[in-house]
Amino acid sequence: MRNFDNLPILNKSTLFELLSSRFDAEDKKLSQIPDPALLYDASKAAKKIADAIRDKKRITVVGDYDVDGISATAIMVDFFRQIPYPLDTIIPNRFSDGYGVSPNILNRVDTDLIITVDNGISAIEAAEICKQRGIELIITDHHTPPEILPDAYAIVNPKLSECCYPFEEICGAQVAWLLLGLLKKELNLSIDMRSFLDILCIAIIADIMPLKDINRTLVKEGLKVLMNSKRPSSIIMKDFLNKNPITSEDIAFQIAPRINSAGRLEDASIALEFLTANSTNQAYKQFERLNSLNEQRRESEAQTTKEAIEMVESLPDIPQIIVVAHEDWHEGVVGIVASRLVERFERPSIVLSIKDGMAKGSARSLGDVNIFELIKENSSHLSKFGGHKMAAGLLLEEIKIDNFRDAINKTAQNIEPNDFLPKESVLGILDIEDIDLELLALLESFEPFGEANSRPKFLLKDAQIVDIKLMGSDKSHSKVTLKKSQNTIKTVELVAFRTVLEMPKDKKISCNYTISKNEFNSKVSVQLLLNKIY
Template sequence: MRTLPEVPLLDHAALSEFLARRFGGASEKLSDLPHPQELKDARKGAERLARAIRSNERIAVVGDYDVDGVTSTAIVKRFFNLIGYPLETAIPNRFTDGYGVSPGILERIDADVVFTVDNGINAFAAADACRARGIDLIITDHHTPSDTLPDAYAIINPKQRDCSYPYKEICGAQVAWLFMGLLKQELELSVDMRQFFPFLALAVIADVMPLVGFNRSIVKTGLEMMQRSPLPPFVMIRDYLNRSAITSEDIAFQVAPRINSAGRLEDAKIALDFLLAETTEKAFEQFELLSALNTLRKETEAQTTEEAMLRVSPDDRVIVVAGEHWNEGVVGIVASRLVSRFQKPAIVLSIHNGIAKGSGRSIGNVDLYALIKSQEELLDKFGGHKMAAGLSMPGERVEQFRRDINKVAEGVDPNDFIPHTDIVGELEHHMINFELLELLERFEPYGEGNPRPRFLLRDAEVVNVKLFGSDQSHSRLELRPSKTHPKTIELVAFRQVLECPDSRTMSCSYTVNKNEWNGRVSLQLMLERVF
């Protein structure tokens, strides 16, 4: 039996005080946002683009196929549309081009100046190809650089050495937006850069940036602007969500997966066309395509997860599974599903033409990047960070990789495998009311760095469990929190098939959310984890 975490009993005042402490007095005034020129090379890059525009040179941008990359591309394309200058856009296809700017992508571009958004910090071959062709390459990125940088005209990345920009945890779209703000100054043009806040909110949330300080302010303002924006993509998002106010969780769980599905399964240009739509008809058409792809993504993910479950070696401390022709676009999601199911780090690989490529996700304090790095002699490429990584290797090495990484994992402290619970406390049953919901709404937006509070429910009586959904993959639980209190509460568990335990008691963590349906507002308790 799992040991329940020791957490305090909270009332509304104590919860409010706890949530306020998360922000630690960090500045959230957008007027205090540091000047873009504090980004190393940003002035140099902006001067080069301004010179290209004045000289009528050809300019192209290369984005990425995830939400951040597509949104970054949409921001700069809309900016260039506003100033009336042509910009060629290119987003790699995950399956035919691979990640980021590459010599292959450059062969399809006819430009004098190329700049990247949300990629390029490791584009050594592309930088060499640009130099050979006389193209000035400007890299804007936010991913962690290696010790050596590409030989580019300018590199704009807050994480590079000697960059004085104080905020390092910003996404690619934010870097691109700051860069466009500096270009606006160089051109001495009047463009209201606040109009891009809804796009920034979308990218910051989808790329799981910490929602504190300026990130929090940008997202909060961006979501408010999204609620009233006349731009067709945001009109479509509002119509789809049909809520009185758009939340960060709406974006994270409803909108971002749809935009991501294009790059995961087909081509990110479908998502870019949605964000650039100039009519509601076009936005509707593209959103329908994205929704269909997202449905297909869910089906592909479910099938791959089912197959992957059967290949798990139960005694391994790190799960490593591989399958012929699994879709590369869903292996990261499948890895997350395996982590959730088995409470272990998981690496899922797809084998195509003898090459195994995939993604890994970690748990607790296990440094997955370090574990993968310990096997770098077996790998063609790898990258990432402590909690998530990507890698590739010859298919015949997968089994040796599985054995060897697990040998190294035997030396990891068992306590590091314990997942973070982040439970803030227990609530008395009568405290779960609309007053609590209003309190929680004051501290939105929730996300990375400011997670929605999780509460502990201890030894509740299980009155009933029902499955629902077209595939019966979700659970609805009726629980009685206290033997002395006859009233029951309902918890919903999405993507969890639960059964009534033999003991007819349950301890779990949950969140309190607002549910809007047909104009009615109610409390919805979402089950997070069963202990």
């Protein structure tokens, strides 16, 4: 068990102060979101799109197959429908097209103007082909720019060194939405930009953007819009979640994986058709397909995770950077499996799927280790790579895997050991007597929780177990009744999902947990959710 001697003993007042200190200032209002014109090239891009519309030119949006890219494309589709103006969309297929606007994609496109969303910052070859064919190219992206940029008409990316937008940690869908705000002005339209927030907030949460500053505002407002939206897909999501209010974690754990599953296992167009459906009937059909794909994804992910863990555990020593590869692994789940390895071994992890002599995969990091920079320093071994500090994608020849593994681990020796420490966010110890509905209301006032505003974890030390019951049709979940000590009366319930717990000999438990609302038969109670046993 880690040393938790330094953890503070918390009450409601000290907890409020601790959570308040996460934010520099009061939440921004929507009206305080910085002017999109501060995004480098955004005004130039908006004028070009407006001219293309006036001149009745053909416009094509090229998206990406993750939630952010699909959401960005869906927002574009909805906006152009409201003009109304015809818009072609292409979301690359992960398996046959690869990532982003590529020469492969351009072979299928007959257009005058291409707008990329959530991709394109590394598309040097595609930009050249566009130039040769007389296609104007506008790139909107948020990934880390390479040293050499594509030769495009405009590049809108908050991470460009020339860009002075005051908050750069925004996702691809936000960049697209901000650009459309400028296009609305250019064309003098009366479209309500708030109407897209139900989709936008899903992208921000799913792409693990820090829930601070404007991101916090957009997610808060977006979840409200989602609750009242007449958009068919939002109605289906609301019915599926069947709760009020909907939280950022509902989106992260229930909605985002389903939208993601289309691109991971089959084709992201299924998810795009869901988000842009014109009727609830059509949205429901697509959502059923997403549910089915998500089930397949979970099965594939569980099997791959099991095999990857066994592979790591068979090593004589666990390296600082885990790199595992296998031929039978589905490339659509390697990113999730990399995250599972990070959780299990507390090391940055790279998981590769091998096919036809090429290894394609995903990297995930932890602590303060910048996995993108590590990969970039060893890019001589790679055919292709891209991403950001905590997550990246890469492609290399199978015969180069061993050399790459050795090289990246050699580079990692220069990193401070403390950078590898996971950011364990156990805030402190709460007295069981303090765990009540008032505490729940206090925590809810700091929603939405997510990246850079994690749901608080608390420590239980040697709590007395009164009873353990197994729940669920397959008895795979545990409900534990606890009290502070043998002599106290008040009890609380601790729920451990996908965990079968047995009564320990000393009838005590030490763990960290989060606090959640349990609603059953119109009765609200507080329940603790097990995170980790010590």
